[in-house]
Amino acid sequence: MKLIRDIFSLHNAFPRAALTIGNFDGVHLGHRRIVEETVAAARAAGGPALAFTFEPHPEIILRGGRGPGRLLSFERRLELLHAAGIETVICPDDPRAVLELTAEDFVQRIIVAALGAAVVVEGPSFHFGRGGQGNIELLLRLGPAGGFRLVVVPPLQIAGQEVSSTLIRQAVREGRLADANLLLGRPFEITARVVPGLGRGRQLGFPTANLEGDFLVPADGVYAARVSLDDRSFPTAVSIGHASTFGDQEQPLVEAHLLDFDGDLYDCTMRVEFLQRLRHQQKFSGPDALISQIRADCDAVRRIFSPGAAL
16 A cells, blocks of 8 residues: 655646545544445546545644544554555645645645545545535535545444444443444554563563553453464453552553463564453452452453354
């Protein structure tokens, strides 16, 4: 897949292309429906399927670092868009300059002049341009003169709710992994770096990788997960919360115990897929009670990964 960062250097670069524009912060089932329509439109027009996005999220750019929790790393977002059929992603290296364009200027300078797209594919609630003033009606009005047609994809509903990144974030923050994974169409995941910790897990006989990074943190609890590390994957018990048994941790910890792994993980970057929430966090009377519960948690993870179990 090709990644283009210098949008203003392009001129009519993709005639006959189909283009979709969005944050795609999750590449959830709703996003994938729009991407599928974009790929189909590209094939019909005889050109490539394009996705235009921003990194980081526009709210972070415009609000000085404050924005929604990240559902995917940028690299993982690109992988999933490519897997869904997108051939080229345009992500401007100067996102503020694009975000400050009026909606009309965005259409003329980006869609028409730079890309020359033949088809634009969006959902009915799509907004763009400075202040989000552009909408589907504007695209319909400007399309004929700009040489592109608009395809509007109806929103996807699951269990009576419209699939959205906001809904998924809420479910993750509340520990409702089954709901989040249903809307995503795959397990919620984080990309994290292993950093030094206090070493208590190793002292208890269950060494953990302490994880940090720019990702949305699920609700406190213990989770069954899968960790991808290089070309291998490991069943994993992930604990999120405060070390309340020891009473000295103010910030929540994200700790992963990889079952059947023996090695040094410091400074490694790993992908963690959250499959199921096993239990809430609780305070134990001491290390022995905690060790007993950790063993039970690991046994629960093994059962989930046992042959014939539905992951």
